[in-house]
Amino acid sequence: MSNKNRSILTLIVLVIGIIVANYLGFRANTDTGDIANNTFNDTNYFFPATYVFTTIWPVIYTGLLGWAIYQALPANRDNPRFRAAAPWLMVNIILNGLWVFVFGLEAFVSTLPIMGVLVYTTVVAYRKLEIGRARVGTWERILQIPVSIYLGWLTVATVANIASALIAAGWNGFGLSNEVWGLVMLLVGAGLAVFLYRGLHNDVVIPLVYLYAYLGIIVRYSDVPLVLAGAVIGAIIVAATAGRHFINSRGQNTALKTA
Template identity: 25%
Template sequence: MTPNRSDRTRQLVVTVSEVACILGTLVGTGVIGTRVAESSGGALSADATLLAPAGPAFSIWSVIYLGLAAYTVWQWFPSVAVRPRVRRTGYLVATSMLLNATWLLVTQQGWIWLSVVVILALAIVLGLILQALAKQPPHGREEQIVLDGTIGLYTGWVSVAAFANVAAAGTSSGLQPPAATWVASAVLLLVIGLAWFISRRTGTRWTVALAMAWGLGWLAFGRLTGEPESALVGVTAVAVALGVLAVTLLGGRRSQARTALA
């Protein structure tokens, strides 16, 4: 099958969106702007809130950005452009890139609550991509890695980052709830519910679970070894990370059991 005009349009949109994403990244890393950790009055730094992961956690972005760049090149291959899953998700992937760039630009302006809206929109778009991908198995190993793998890591990390973003917005606005460590710990428990929901709607996604566990692990490290220090939040983050992995494992076993009975 030969790519048609619609495929070419989609490929161009994805490529332009990837360029915008790269430019946004250059801004967010401080190459042509202010680093994210230093923007918005420092509200998004690794020690700003109880739900902020430690600095090394953000290195996962390098893997995600590499995956998005690989996807942008890969989707230009004629045999790839006509695949149903690529056609179904191309514009959504492009939208996620644009939202990512928008988030970085918004934080540069210090619009912290608007950044919450953007990251929640990004999380929804990524969820829609996973749902679309779940409708049909990947066409070979390379599609599983470049498309499913990249979007899985992207979704898992953004899911954790969204909680941190909301906490940053609240703290920057002067919201200091009583028993803040207990509130933060309770909020973290919601991540297990989110992992369960994703597993139910999109099937077993180990890349999602691993990215979540990565973020939670570094959040725990930050609370147990850095500031603001909180043993309660740190231990809860470890427990939640293990819970996310357990939910994903159980989801995979249920899926295998249903297949065996079919």
């Protein structure tokens, strides 16, 4: 397939995929936010306040749409990073819609393998785009940010998805309360954010996504002491990671200017 046809196909698939995912996610009786709120509000404490979902997804979808348009421009069709990432993002957006559809059926356990492949394809696309590794132009760098947000958010969603599937399957949590497991998941999630930050070439977007999610959990569960404690501690950990990144970056920039 020629680069022109590939880039146009990528644009078409991503546009249709985003439209379908939004339709499936917000149609009557299968709204993913409503299902999560109604089914897991007092059992899965890794769900942020609703505003987090309704603000982060428009950013992700708008960014992916912007990337799809940008890679289809004549001047960018030969970009090797775009060529390498395109197939993975096309598969990814299809899986995104499939996950939303299955979740809408309340088949929570069945969403797990889909989420696993969804995260995998996002990681591969992230690697193919060489985010944090290749020197790129301003616009390409800007359009890498939504991909980082997407990956960070999917890892947050994976933790919540695993918890939801276990609850739906009737797991008793080894006799521990839901609040205790909420605390554990929040601390594990913070550790995961730091691990991903270091493993993805110090991509500061990752801990910032977790910080946004944890602030949403603080807002939602401010009346649940254990969960509130876990969310506050987790927020401090990821905020410190991001803060240290910015301090180090500023120091490096200052050193370069004085060298």
